[in-house]
Amino acid sequence: MNKEKVAFIFPGQASQTPGMGLDLYKNSKAAREVFDEADEILGRKLSNVIFEGSKEELTKTENAQPSIATVSIAAWRAIESEMGTIQIPNYTAGHSLGEYSSLATAGSLSIKDTIKLVSIRGELMEKACTDSPGGMSAIIGIDENSVREVCSQTGTYLSNINTSNQIIISGKKENLTNAMDLASRLGAKRAIPLPVGGAFHSALMSSAQNELNDVIDSTNFQDAVVPIVANTDARPITSKELVRDELKNQLQNCVLWNDSIGFMTDNNVDTFYEIGPGNVLAGMVKRINSDLTVKNISNYSQVLDYVESRN
Missing domain, CATH: 3.30.70.250 (Malonyl-CoA ACP transacylase, ACP-binding)
Structure with missing residues (x-):
């Protein structure tokens, strides 16, 4: 990393668009391996849903969540592959679903476990939307x-x-x-x-959170190599115990995104890279503080721009 203090941030649900990540798949071997691994882990061609599926199919929570996480992680892996070295930002954070992507890039979760968790999370949330409409x-x-x-x-x-x-x-x-x-x-x-299927981050997600917690308890976590600014309290966490606790509370609690960005800027972060589809978070960051530098990395050209800026 250069002299400025940098944060990697990762988008959540509603950032999905049909065809997202196809440019990465075609141009980066490292990114392509992430898409192929996701297909293998899930036992279905998620990549076909991402690249060729309809907007309606991709928007289903059970598809949107693993799809966004896969594209985000693929973009991150493309960056590291082109740089030829591990990228260590000062902080990382993700908005709701994006917190799982941030855990993968911080070394707390393997790519395999990240994709499995977000897929199960999406399925349980879809079920909760039916059981507790909102x-x-x-x-x-x-x-x-x-x-x-x-x-x-x-x-x-x-x-x-x-x-x-x-x-x-x-x-x-x-x-x-x-x-x-x-x-x-x-x-x-x-x-x-909002055009969403349910009352996310509320008590109406309690059934999903309870079932997800059983899966979280059986998942292998590592201490993070980069501090993750947690959704639920906007404070940095690195220990695997705190990471597990964060995920076991996240789905029923408020995402403190404004405070999360505030914490990072209070600690001298001045450059944010939104890694993954869309630019929703970039827009939020600029509204929080228009003086900050915010860049998107969702396609191969932007990966190369990042590499050039860091060398």
Whole structure:
């Protein structure tokens, strides 16, 4: 790494697009091996879903989660292959699902176990969406305390604090309708239902979290070589015990993304690389602090740009 302090960040669900990662697959042997390994681990051609599947098929939680993680990890492996050396940022973090990708790049989870875990996570979340129906809404333009009051009065949950004035809530559909009405009355510029299948990062995911925890307990974790800024408390973790605890609580708790970026910038990180499909996180980081340098790495050309900038 050069003199600036760097963080690798990894996107979560809703970053998927049909055909993502195909450029990496065609141009990088290291990336291609990740896609092939994912197909083998899952016993199905996930790569076909990613490269050739419809938007509807790719958007299913059971497909979206392993697909996004696979593309993110493939981009990271392409970087290391082209650099010819392991890349050690100052911090790493991922948004919800992206936290699993960050654990793979930090050496806490093997690629095999990462793909297995996110696939099971996606299946369990899909099942929870059926068993405990709900949704999510974005509240824009009022602060966290106001949104907490909205949740308190409407039986909804604070799910993602993405920026100081972009906050996601979740809950049962009728409760969300009441929450959006109340948020608007409190001055929210917008209150928008999100096109997701369930109430992620809320108590409605308890059945998924409980079943996932059995799998997490049986998974082999290592101490991370890079501090991971945890979703649930925006603090750095490296020990395998803390990593396991983080994942066992993540699905029912709020993603403190605004605080996570704040922690890293308070510790002098000035350059963020979003590794994986889309640029959702890059947009959030710039809204949090417009002075930061934010770059995307989702295709082979961007991998080569990274290599050139680091040499």
